[in-house]
Amino acid sequence: MAEIEIRDLAIALTDGSRRFEVKIPAFRLGAGERIAILGETGSGKTTALDVLALASPPTAADRFVLRADGTSIDLAAAGGRRDFARLRARHFGYVLQTSPHFPFLTLTENAALAQRLSGRVEPRRVARLLRETGIDFPARTPVTALSIGQRQRLAVVRALAHAPDFLLCDEPTGALDPATADRLMTVMLAAAGERAGVLVVSHDAALVRRHGFAIWRMERESGSTSVLRPESESGREVQP
Amino acid sequence: MIGVSLGLAYLRRRPRANLLAMLAIAACLLPILVAAGLKAGYVDRMVGGLRADPRALAIGFRADETLGEAELAAIRALPGVAYVEPLPAWLSLSAVLGRADGSGALDVTLLPSSAGDPLLGDRAPPEETTIVAGEAAAGRLRLKEGDGVVLSRSVDSRPEVFEVTLTLAAIRPATHLPGNRLLVAPALAREIESFGRGFALPGRGLAGRDPAEERPAYANARIFAADLESVAPLIDALAVFDRGVSGDSGAVAFALALDRAARLLVLVFGGALAAGAMLSLWSTLDLGMLPQRRHLALFKLMGARGADVSAYVLTIALGIGCGGVVIAVGAFHAVAAGLDRLQPLADAADGPICDLSPASLLLGAALTLVVLAVLALAFARRLAGLSPAGALRDEI
Numbered sequence: 031m032a033e034i035e036i037r038d039l040a041i042a043l044t045d046g047s048r049r050f051e052v053k054i055p056a057f058r059l060g061a062g063e064r065i066a067i068l069g070e071t072g073s074g075k076t077t078a079l080d081v082l083a084l085a086s087p088p089t090a091a092d093r094f095v096l097r098a099d100g101t102s103i104d105l106a107a108a109g110g111r112r113d114f115a116r117l118r119a120r121h122f123g124y125v126l127q128t129s130p131h132f133p134f135l136t137l138t139e140n141a142a143l144a145q146r147l148s149g150r151v152e153p154r155r156v157a158r159l160l161r162e163t164g165i166d167f168p169a170r171t172p173v174t175a176l177s178i179g180q181r182q183r184l185a186v187v188r189a190l191a192h193a194p195d196f197l198l199c200d201e202p203t204g205a206l207d208p209a210t211a212d213r214l215m216t217v218m219l220a221a222a223g224e225r226a227g228v229l230v231v232s233h234d235a236a237l238v239r240r241h242g243f244a245i246w247r248m249e250r251e252s253g254s255t256s257v258l259r260p261e262s263e264s265g266r267e268v269q270p
Numbered sequence: 271m272i273g274v275s276l277g278l279a280y281l282r283r284r285p286r287a288n289l290l291a292m293l294a295i296a297a298c299l300l301p302i303l304v305a306a307g308l309k310a311g312y313v314d315r316m317v318g319g320l321r322a323d324p325r326a327l328a329i330g331f332r333a334d335e336t337l338g339e340a341e342l343a344a345i346r347a348l349p350g351v352a353y354v355e356p357l358p359a360w361l362s363l364s365a366v367l368g369r370a371d372g373s374g375a376l377d378v379t380l381l382p383s384s385a386g387d388p389l390l391g392d393r394a395p396p397e398e399t400t401i402v403a404g405e406a407a408a409g410r411l412r413l414k415e416g417d418g419v420v421l422s423r424s425v426d427s428r429p430e431v432f433e434v435t436l437t438l439a440a441i442r443p444a445t446h447l448p449g450n451r452l453l454v455a456p457a458l459a460r461e462i463e464s465f466g467r468g469f470a471l472p473g474r475g476l477a478g479r480d481p482a483e484e485r486p487a488y489a490n491a492r493i494f495a496a497d498l499e500s501v502a503p504l505i506d507a508l509a510v511f512d513r514g515v516s517g518d519s520g521a522v523a524f525a526l527a528l529d530r531a532a533r534l535l536v537l538v539f540g541g542a543l544a545a546g547a548m549l550s551l552w553s554t555l556d557l558g559m560l561p562q563r564r565h566l567a568l569f570k571l572m573g574a575r576g577a578d579v580s581a582y583v584l585t586i587a588l589g590i591g592c593g594g595v596v597i598a599v600g601a602f603h604a605v606a607a608g609l610d611r612l613q614p615l616a617d618a619a620d621g622p623i624c625d626l627s628p629a630s631l632l633l634g635a636a637l638t639l640v641v642l643a644v645l646a647l648a649f650a651r652r653l654a655g656l657s658p659a660g661a662l663r664d665e666i
Contacts, residue, residue, distance in 0.1 A: 085571055085659035118658070119573020130565040132276070134283035146272050147573040 032121060032195030033060040033227070034082065037093035039106075041074075041081055051089075052077045052248070054258045059196060062224040066238035067231045067258065069248030074256035075231045076200060078248060082229060083122060083198045084114045096121065098195050119147045123189030123226070125218070127201040131173040131181060131188075138169040141187045148192040159187040163217045179210045186218045190226065197222050199230045203237060215241045273578035277585025280558075288590055291554040295594025296601060298547035299638065302540040303602040304624060306634070308609070309532040311625030317529045320498055323445055324388035326522055327352065327495045329504060332514030334359075334489035341511065345493060348507045350500030353386045355456065356488035358463035365462060367403075367411065367452065370418030370435060374411045376450055378403075378421075380462065381492065383453035388494045393440040396455045400439035404447030413438050421452075423462050430476050432465040434458070460486070498522050547594070547638070548645050551587060555649045559583060566653055567660035576654035583653055587646030588639060595635045602626070 036057040043050045052074040059065055059082075069075045080086045081094075084105065088094060091106040098121055105117075123144060131140040141156045160166075163183040167175070176184060182202060189197055202218065203211030211234065219241060222228050232238050239245065245261035281288055320326045331337075337356060346354050357363070363380045383402065385395045396402050401419065413419065415438055423432040447453065461471055470478035493508070495501045501522045508515045559566075566579055606624035626634075 080659040083571065083659075086657065115570070115573050115575050115658075117573075118571060122573075124568065124571055126568065130562075130568055132279075132562070132565055134280050135276075139279070143569075144572050 031061040032096070032098035033058060034196065035093060035095045035097070036082075036091065039081065039088045039091040039094055041077055041086075042089040043077065049254055050074070050077075051255045052258070053251075053255060054078060054081075057082075057246075057258065059227040059229055061195065061227055063227045064219070064241070064243040065227075065229050065246055066235075066243035067229070067246045067248055068233065068235055068238070068261075069256070070250070071233075073248040073250055074258075075248045078258055079198060079200055079229075079231050083124065084118050087114075119144070119149075119192075121195045123192070123194040123197045125182070125185045125189045125197065125199040125202040127204040128178075129182060129185030129188075129202075131184060133172070133174055135173065136169060137165065137167055137171045137173055137176070137184060140173055141184060141191055144188050144194075145192045148194075150192045152191075155193070156187065156191050159190060159221055160184075162221055163187055179206055179214065182206065182214055183217060186214070186221060190221050194226060197226045197228045199228070201231055201233065203232070203234060208237075211237060212240075271581075272574065273581025274585045276578075277582045277589065280582075280586050281589040284558075287558070288593070291550070291558075291590045292593035292597055294550040294554070295547045295591065295642075296597035298543045298550060299594060299598035300601050300605070302536070302543045303598060303626065303631075303634070304605050304609075305532075305536045305539050306630070307602065307606055307624040307626045309529075309536050310627075310630065311606070311621070312623045313525075313529050313532040315621055317498070317525050320522060320525050324391075324494065325446070326498060326518050327388055327501060329493040329495060329501065329508065329515060329517040331490050331508070331511065332516050335513060337488040337491060342488065342491065345491060345508070345511075348504060350496050350504045350507075351493065352496040352500075353388060353492070353494040355382050355384060355387065355492040357382065357490040357492060358459055359487040359489040363459060363462065365421050365423040365432075365452075367407065367450075368420045368422070369411055369413065370420060372420070376407060376410055378407055378450045378452045380452050380454045380459055382456040382459040384456055387453065387492075389442065389446050389453060390440075391442065391446060393442070396439060396453050396458075398455050398458055400437050400455075402440045402442060402447070402453040403438055404442055404449065404451050405444045406448065407450045407452065408438065408441045410450070413441070415439065415441055421454075423465060425466050425468075427468060428465075428478070430478075432462060432471070432474070432476065434474070498526060544638075544641070548641065551591065551642055551645055552649065554590060555583065555587060555646065558586070559649070559653060563653070563656060564660065567656045567658055570656060571658035579654040579656070580647065580650040583650035584643065584646050587642055587649070591639050591642035591646075595638055599631055599635065602631075 036054050039054040041052045067075050067078065081088050088106065094104070094106040096103045096105055096117065103117065138156060141160060142151070142153065145151050145156065163186055165180055165183055165187065173181065173184065203214055206214060215237060219228065230238060230243060235245065246258055247261055248256050248258050251257045336359065342354060342356055345351065365378055365380055366375050367378045368375045383390060383395055387395060390402065393402060401421070403413065408414070417438045419436050419438050421434050421436055464481065464484060465471055465476065468479050469481050469484050470476060495504045501517060502519045505515050505517045505519050570579065606622065609624040610622050
């Protein structure tokens with residue numbers, strides 16, 4: 031079973047003379063776990079997700095480890111972009127608030143993109159996920175024919191098609207109405223199953239709580255530093 | 271490979287937009303091809319024809335006046351002179367040519383010729399026992415190379431006939447030696463000159479005035495420039511002899527000026543249009559790719575490498591570039607065929623007036639694609655460097 035473990039990780043961003051820092055004292059995401067990160071706009075949620083998604087390296091970390099396939103990879107020491115790209119392709123799936131799809135690829139080709147990048151091409155799994163997420167269209171349907179909600183479900187299929195160990199979502203329901211958002215979350219978690227650890231950045235506390243996510247909060251500790259903590263340690267109760 | 275297959279899908283699934291991009295590139299390439307084709311088909315052929323015709327290099331004095339050794343030496347020393355052969359003073363160096371068996375008789379004009387004479391081409395110069403004839407003269411007497419001939423000359427003031435048996439060593443095409451002209455060794459020409467002026471030729475058993483009294487003199491010279499570019503300057507230089515100079519300088523100057531103008535046109539026009547083709551591709555990539563920045567950032571977030579993104583952009587650019595080149599070449603053949611039907615131009619040309627060899631077309635296509643590929647690589651670098659983190663942000 032795969033897991034990501036973090037201890038005392040820091041990400042520093044500078045913009046001219048201004049400096050902004052995000053700290054993650056301790057964090058763990060394992061198989062089948064559901065964690066939601068909540069916080070104010072501009073608090074550093076997406077910056078934290080950058081690092082957790084292996085899209086950018088941390089500035090410093092005592093421990094930043096990926097355990098999968100019986101091996102343990104020290105991500106703080108792991109080198110270059112190529113290593114990160116390989117790990118992203120193999121172990122991660124991503125769903126964004128408005129997940130773009132290549133408009134010149136068909137529905138099925140877009141859904142199979144992550145499979146091709148990871149080298150785990152399995153058309154039957156794509157077909158099954160499309161069915162399970164309720165995208166019941168001919169395989170050659172252009173993505174431009176899909177509604178926004180259907181496109182988000184297609185993004186879920188694409189993110190899970192290569193059976194990743196982790197599903198990372200940045201406000202996946204942000205562009206949807208509450209009912210559609212609820213349906214998407216249900217479909218997404220069902221498709222992720224017990225194998226994938228799911229990390230969601232969201233503003234919708236009620237939605238993630240309803241779907242059984244453990245809540246973590248990104249809080250400003252000072253004007254230029256934010257810290258990611260479990261809700262139980264944050265001192266603030268998130269209103270449902 | 272995923273970048274290549276994505277690029278191919280982009281090309282296949284956006285036929286209208288990609289065809290427009292190909293047409294834009296073809297519209298820039300076609301005038302370059304037509305200009306180059308006109309230069310190669312019309313101008314180069316005309317200049318090539320002049321370069322292959324030694325008569326275009328021939329210069330002479332209009333007036334026959336005594337030409338001394340000092341003047342001949344001065345002419346030989348002029349820059350751009352390739353060959354000088356003095357002509358005897360006797361105004362009409364003519365004779366009668368017949369077959370060795372005595373049949374046939376043709377009035378011919380004799381031109382003294384020696385090694386280096388451009389009219390000889392690759393043939394050996396005539397010796398005292400050989401001559402070189404033009405196609406027309408040889409044809410009229412049904413002569414072929416190696417045949418024996420008799421050259422005879424008589425003058426009203428002498429009862430004797432100068433007659434010599436020779437061998438036809440070579441037959442030159444009419445383009446080099448038109449009419450009834452023969453190239454003969456200078457010594458033979460001088461003998462006929464002496465005979466005509468009444469001097470004895472003891473070697474040939476002909477009596478006459480004492481040869482010791484004869485003062486060799488020349489009236490003109492066969493002068494050839496080294497190349498077409500030297501014709502006009504040489505004509506100018508020969509003007510100092512104040513005899514009037516004849517030469518085909520007008521046609522040569524026109525052909526050379528046309529060649530220079532065509533070359534300049536192809537370079538300037540071609541450069542501007544090549545830049546247009548590049549800009550066209552760049553704007554196509556800009557319009558097509560920049561809206562995909564977030565797609566490509568997500569593509570990288572999903573694990574694609576920068577090389578995959580570059581391959582994607584390069585495949586699209588080369589696909590559009592290849593399409594543009596193919597359309598341009600097809601249109602070029604159509605335009606070339608149309609131009610060949612234009613009667614006034616076709617009459618002036620001895621072959622297609624707009625023509626590029628397959629090798630030239632292939633080379634041009636390859637160069638175009640290399641330039642477009644370099645341009646596409648520069649564009650691809652921008653996208654390949656996209657941070658995967660950009661996918662998580664809507665602002666790119």
